[in-house]
Amino acid sequence: xxxxxxxxxxAQIQAFCAANEITLAEIKWMPIPxxxxxxxxxxxxxxxxxxxxxxxxxxxxxxxxxxxxxxAVCSSLGALPAISHSEAVKxxxxxxxxxxxxxxxxxxxxxxDGERFGAGSPKQERVMVEYAQPNTxxxxxxxxxxxxxxxxxxxxxxxxxxxxxxxxxxxxxxxxGVITVMWAYEKFYKGREPVDIHERGQWLLKIxxxxxxxxxxxxxxxxxEKAQRETYETERRDLYRKWDAGDPAVRxxxxxxxxxxxxxxxxxxxxxxxxxDVWFYESEVDEPSKKIVDELIARGIASDERPAGPVIxxxxxxxxxxxEKYRVAVILRSDGTTLYLTKDLAxxxxxxxxxxxxxxxxxxxxxxxxxxxxxxxILELWGFKQAExxxxxxxxxxxLPEGAMSARRGRVVLFKEVYDEAIQRVLAVIAEKNxxxxxxxxxxxxxxxxxxxxxxxxxxxxNNKDIIFDINEALSFDGxxxxxxxxxxxxxxxxxxxSKVESQKSNGSDLQPSTFSYELTAHEIELIEQMSRFPxxxxxxxxxxxxxxxxxxxxxxATAFHSFYHAVPVLQSEEAVRxxxxxxxxxxxxxxxxxLKLLGITAPEVM
RNA sequence: GCCCCUGUAGCUCAAUGGACAGAGCAGCAGCCUUCUAAGCUGUUGGUUGUGGGUUCGAAUCCCGCCAGGGGCGCCA
Numbered sequence: 273x274x275x276x277x278x279x280x281x282x283a284q285i286q287a288f289c290a291a292n293e294i295t296l297a298e299i300k301w302m303p304i305p306x307x308x309x310x311x312x313x314x315x316x317x318x319x320x321x322x323x324x325x326x327x328x329x330x331x332x333x334x335x336x337x338x339x340x341x342x343x344a345v346c347s348s349l350g351a352l353p354a355i356s357h358s359e360a361v362k363x364x365x366x367x368x369x370x371x372x373x374x375x376x377x378x379x380x381x382x383x384x385d386g387e388r389f390g391a392g393s394p395k396q397e398r399v400m401v402e403y404a405q406p407n408t409x410x411x412x413x414x415x416x417x418x419x420x421x422x423x424x425x426x427x428x429x430x431x432x433x434x435x436x437x438x439x440x441x442x443x444x445x446x447x448x449g450v451i452t453v454m455w456a457y458e459k460f461y462k463g464r465e466p467v468d469i470h471e472r473g474q475w476l477l478k479i480x481x482x483x484x485x486x487x488x489x490x491x492x493x494x495x496x497e498k499a500q501r502e503t504y505e506t507e508r509r510d511l512y513r514k515w516d517a518g519d520p521a522v523r524x525x526x527x528x529x530x531x532x533x534x535x536x537x538x539x540x541x542x543x544x545x546x547x548x549d550v551w552f553y554e555s556e557v558d559e560p561s562k563k564i565v566d567e568l569i570a571r572g573i574a575s576d577e578r579p580a581g582p583v584i585x586x587x588x589x590x591x592x593x594x595x596e597k598y599r600v601a602v603i604l605r606s607d608g609t610t611l612y613l614t615k616d617l618a619x620x621x622x623x624x625x626x627x628x629x630x631x632x633x634x635x636x637x638x639x640x641x642x643x644x645x646x647x648x649x650i651l652e653l654w655g656f657k658q659a660e661x662x663x664x665x666x667x668x669x670x671x672l673p674e675g676a677m678s679a680r681r682g683r684v685v686l687f688k689e690v691y692d693e694a695i696q697r698v699l700a701v702i703a704e705k706n707x708x709x710x711x712x713x714x715x716x717x718x719x720x721x722x723x724x725x726x727x728x729x730x731x732x733x734x735n736n737k738d739i740i741f742d743i744n745e746a747l748s749f750d751g752x753x754x755x756x757x758x759x760x761x762x763x764x765x766x767x768x769x770x771s772k773v774e775s776q777k778s779n780g781s782d783l784q785p786s787t788f789s790y791e792l793t794a795h796e797i798e799l800i801e802q803m804s805r806f807p808x809x810x811x812x813x814x815x816x817x818x819x820x821x822x823x824x825x826x827x828x829x830a831t832a833f834h835s836f837y838h839a840v841p842v843l844q845s846e847e848a849v850r851x852x853x854x855x856x857x858x859x860x861x862x863x864x865x866x867x868l869k870l871l872g873i874t875a876p877e878v879m
Numbered sequence: 880g881c882c883c884c885u886g887u888a889g890c891u892c893a894a895u896g897g898a899c900a901g902a903g904c905a906g907c908a909g910c911c912u913u914c915u916a917a918g919c920u921g922u923u924g925g926u927u928g929u930g931g932g933u934u935c936g937a938a939u940c941c942c943g944c945c946a947g948g949g950g951c952g953c954c955a
Contacts, residue, residue: 752891837919
């Protein structure tokens, strides 16, 4: 925002220091901690420390010396454009911007850029974000939700930051779990499935739980029970082998049951406003992955222990490591069927070869860290050089107060249950706080606010922290929550609506221009400062892969707006001030909207 | 045994080498004939698990230890 002025000052500082034999490293600017005025600062601790080391400090302690340098530099600076005044404090040089100029620049660019305010310049790099990998033949639970909202938010951030972004989903439509459900369905439940999309998902989950119980070895089982269980196990393995061999009847059954889950998944993604660009399925990389295994065996990277054992890669040994780190990975079962790891090898190849991506991010929970380290190392051993462009974004898993979610024990919180509950709770709050809201608007508002609460509760926690899911916390509407931020947007909208300017397009074109030439309150300055931070926040969040950065930011922005709203009158103020503040409100509304969008949250116009 | 993650206020979390470690919730005290109180203002609450080290400066970087969670040959 003040790059030009900053460069001018930097040049002056460099010149002064050179003339006075002060060794200066690069000048690092930071915003001054808010104290009623807006500005930037840089410290001279490094220069002072360098002087002390060179024996030029004459016994003055480093902090005091830094202060002396700051004072000298400060008094050497002449009048600077757009800078109202400067000072030297505690070793820092503080430059304060002319507040009217800051206000004008920030508000004008937010209004002029609109939905693009904060977006980064195009980066010439194509990034694929893979998330939304629930297994089929299951229902979508709150753990899948965290994965999906995290991935979607990351994709939006990376895209907004300027990268070409491809969203990929990778449903697990294959594997022993899938086969288990098919086995139990065909044996005990065939033709009895519910019609409703989500009921059917939950029903599949129930079948899975029952089936795994039937197949689990029990304590003190009778010989009959043991025989029964072993029969079941044989049937399940047979089914897997038939699927693998392409048995038409088994494939037909698989297609049909698989589709039930995919229908539910598409429905939930639609509720979340997630639009996937590329669908990969485990079943589709199954065959290609076998070819990679053959190649790995042929080249001596993998050891084929069949039929007595599986095909393995002794990664540590191949890398010449003496300490165990990547261990031994099984890449093909002894019966020739593939594993999760096998398929990830082919998937990586497809991502780079077919979609020409430059970078591939896998949003998968941190229990699978070893799996991805193994997959990427095997790719490397195979000679796949883009392996280094694969990044596992590991996040903490979601559990319940009673412990880990477990389909087998029926201890699962489903997304749909939480969704329905969220809507109910929001409707109750609307009935209480905004009884005048027309019936026709309530459902839409409830959906946005309920989803906002849930999304924010997931994204306001850093990636690698586990979440113990508590529905009352997740659906809280007070304090540091999604609805708090949405409410700031609604209040901004309310002022604009009552001002009778038709600024619904939000580009401010119908607002009167303003110079902010009156004396701004601290609340206005704080709000402007928050808005000005947004572009950098986007870049930081994108480079660190952390939606949390945006989540924290947008809360701070909303807080600044709420304080402003409470303390600073807009509509009742005199004409020139009113015009400027209306622009400020319109700009704030725009930035709130842009930032929320990066979290997958939409603010309603009223709530 | 080896590897990964976590440890900050009563609770849930921020702060990734800079100024006094900040929010929310919970608690306490105020604010609705005034632009939406899903809000605002004030207040209570800290030896950043622990011991060293690096640095002008460490919650942050390095080493050790303690505690909790997760992972480790044919689950995904």
